[in-house]
Amino acid sequence: VNISDSVRTWKKKILAEHGHEGDHKADHHADKELNEEAAKKIKVGDRCEVRVRGSTARRGVVSFNGETKFREGIWIGITYDEPVGKNDGSVAGERYAN
CATH class of the missing domain: 2.30.30.190 (CAP Gly-rich-like domain)
Known part of the structure:
Protein backbone atom coordinates (compact mmCIF):
# COMPACT_ATOMS: atom_id res chain seq x y z
CA VAL A 1 0.00 0.00 0.00
CA ASN A 2 1.42 3.35 -1.04
CA ILE A 3 0.55 5.82 1.71
CA SER A 4 1.42 8.78 -0.53
CA ASP A 5 -1.61 7.81 -2.64
CA SER A 6 -4.06 7.81 0.28
CA VAL A 7 -7.16 10.01 0.29
CA ARG A 8 -5.98 11.63 3.53
CA THR A 9 -2.62 12.58 1.97
CA TRP A 10 -4.34 13.91 -1.14
CA LYS A 11 -6.75 16.05 0.92
CA LYS A 12 -3.90 17.50 3.00
CA LYS A 13 -2.04 18.42 -0.19
CA ILE A 14 -5.09 20.15 -1.71
CA LEU A 15 -5.83 22.06 1.51
CA ALA A 16 -2.19 23.18 1.74
CA GLU A 17 -2.28 24.44 -1.86
CA HIS A 18 -5.60 26.26 -1.58
CA GLY A 19 -5.55 27.28 2.04
CA HIS A 20 -7.98 26.37 4.77
CA GLU A 21 -9.36 29.80 5.61
CA GLY A 22 -12.85 31.16 6.14
CA ASP A 23 -15.81 30.42 8.28
CA HIS A 24 -16.91 26.96 9.37
CA LYS A 25 -19.62 26.78 6.71
CA ALA A 26 -17.13 27.54 3.92
CA ASP A 27 -14.67 25.01 5.35
CA HIS A 28 -17.43 22.37 5.46
CA HIS A 29 -18.36 23.10 1.84
CA ALA A 30 -14.71 22.82 0.72
CA ASP A 31 -14.28 19.57 2.65
CA LYS A 32 -17.45 18.15 1.10
CA GLU A 33 -16.17 19.00 -2.39
CA LEU A 34 -12.81 17.37 -1.65
CA ASN A 35 -14.54 14.23 -0.36
CA GLU A 36 -16.73 14.02 -3.46
CA GLU A 37 -13.72 14.51 -5.75
CA ALA A 38 -11.77 11.83 -3.88
CA ALA A 39 -14.75 9.43 -4.02
CA LYS A 40 -14.83 9.70 -7.82
CA LYS A 41 -11.38 8.09 -7.90
CA ILE A 42 -12.47 5.12 -5.78
CA LYS A 43 -14.11 2.31 -7.75
Whole structure:
Protein backbone atom coordinates (compact mmCIF):
# COMPACT_ATOMS: atom_id res chain seq x y z
CA VAL A 1 0.00 0.00 0.00
CA ASN A 2 1.42 3.35 -1.04
CA ILE A 3 0.55 5.82 1.71
CA SER A 4 1.42 8.78 -0.53
CA ASP A 5 -1.61 7.81 -2.64
CA SER A 6 -4.06 7.81 0.28
CA VAL A 7 -7.16 10.01 0.29
CA ARG A 8 -5.98 11.63 3.53
CA THR A 9 -2.62 12.58 1.97
CA TRP A 10 -4.34 13.91 -1.14
CA LYS A 11 -6.75 16.05 0.92
CA LYS A 12 -3.90 17.50 3.00
CA LYS A 13 -2.04 18.42 -0.19
CA ILE A 14 -5.09 20.15 -1.71
CA LEU A 15 -5.83 22.06 1.51
CA ALA A 16 -2.19 23.18 1.74
CA GLU A 17 -2.28 24.44 -1.86
CA HIS A 18 -5.60 26.26 -1.58
CA GLY A 19 -5.55 27.28 2.04
CA HIS A 20 -7.98 26.37 4.77
CA GLU A 21 -9.36 29.80 5.61
CA GLY A 22 -12.85 31.16 6.14
CA ASP A 23 -15.81 30.42 8.28
CA HIS A 24 -16.91 26.96 9.37
CA LYS A 25 -19.62 26.78 6.71
CA ALA A 26 -17.13 27.54 3.92
CA ASP A 27 -14.67 25.01 5.35
CA HIS A 28 -17.43 22.37 5.46
CA HIS A 29 -18.36 23.10 1.84
CA ALA A 30 -14.71 22.82 0.72
CA ASP A 31 -14.28 19.57 2.65
CA LYS A 32 -17.45 18.15 1.10
CA GLU A 33 -16.17 19.00 -2.39
CA LEU A 34 -12.81 17.37 -1.65
CA ASN A 35 -14.54 14.23 -0.36
CA GLU A 36 -16.73 14.02 -3.46
CA GLU A 37 -13.72 14.51 -5.75
CA ALA A 38 -11.77 11.83 -3.88
CA ALA A 39 -14.75 9.43 -4.02
CA LYS A 40 -14.83 9.70 -7.82
CA LYS A 41 -11.38 8.09 -7.90
CA ILE A 42 -12.47 5.12 -5.78
CA LYS A 43 -14.11 2.31 -7.75
CA VAL A 44 -16.15 -0.69 -6.61
CA GLY A 45 -13.77 -3.65 -6.71
CA ASP A 46 -10.68 -1.60 -5.73
CA ARG A 47 -8.49 -3.11 -3.02
CA CYS A 48 -7.95 -0.84 -0.04
CA GLU A 49 -6.57 -0.55 3.46
CA VAL A 50 -8.63 1.13 6.19
CA ARG A 51 -6.85 2.75 9.12
CA VAL A 52 -8.85 3.94 12.10
CA ARG A 53 -7.03 5.64 14.94
CA GLY A 54 -6.54 3.20 17.80
CA SER A 55 -7.22 0.10 15.66
CA THR A 56 -5.22 -2.26 13.52
CA ALA A 57 -5.27 -1.48 9.78
CA ARG A 58 -7.66 -3.74 7.86
CA ARG A 59 -7.68 -4.65 4.19
CA GLY A 60 -10.65 -5.27 1.97
CA VAL A 61 -12.48 -4.47 -1.24
CA VAL A 62 -14.64 -1.45 -2.03
CA SER A 63 -18.17 -2.83 -2.33
CA PHE A 64 -20.20 0.41 -2.48
CA ASN A 65 -19.57 3.98 -3.60
CA GLY A 66 -22.44 6.44 -3.74
CA GLU A 67 -25.25 8.22 -1.99
CA THR A 68 -27.44 6.53 0.61
CA LYS A 69 -30.91 7.01 2.03
CA PHE A 70 -29.68 7.10 5.64
CA ARG A 71 -27.34 10.11 5.45
CA GLU A 72 -26.26 12.90 3.10
CA GLY A 73 -23.09 12.69 1.04
CA ILE A 74 -21.06 10.03 -0.68
CA TRP A 75 -20.38 6.86 1.30
CA ILE A 76 -17.79 4.18 0.61
CA GLY A 77 -18.59 0.63 1.72
CA ILE A 78 -15.79 -1.85 2.39
CA THR A 79 -16.02 -5.64 2.55
CA TYR A 80 -13.13 -6.63 4.79
CA ASP A 81 -10.96 -9.66 4.09
CA GLU A 82 -11.52 -10.84 7.66
CA PRO A 83 -15.00 -11.38 9.14
CA VAL A 84 -15.17 -8.02 10.97
CA GLY A 85 -17.29 -4.92 10.55
CA LYS A 86 -20.48 -3.30 11.72
CA ASN A 87 -23.04 -4.78 9.32
CA ASP A 88 -23.77 -7.00 6.33
CA GLY A 89 -23.92 -4.31 3.63
CA SER A 90 -27.37 -3.04 4.55
CA VAL A 91 -28.54 -0.14 6.69
CA ALA A 92 -32.12 0.28 7.93
CA GLY A 93 -33.30 -2.50 5.62
CA GLU A 94 -31.73 -0.99 2.48
CA ARG A 95 -28.98 -3.08 0.84
CA TYR A 96 -25.98 -1.11 -0.42
CA ALA A 97 -23.37 -3.85 -0.81
CA ASN A 98 -23.32 -7.63 -1.15
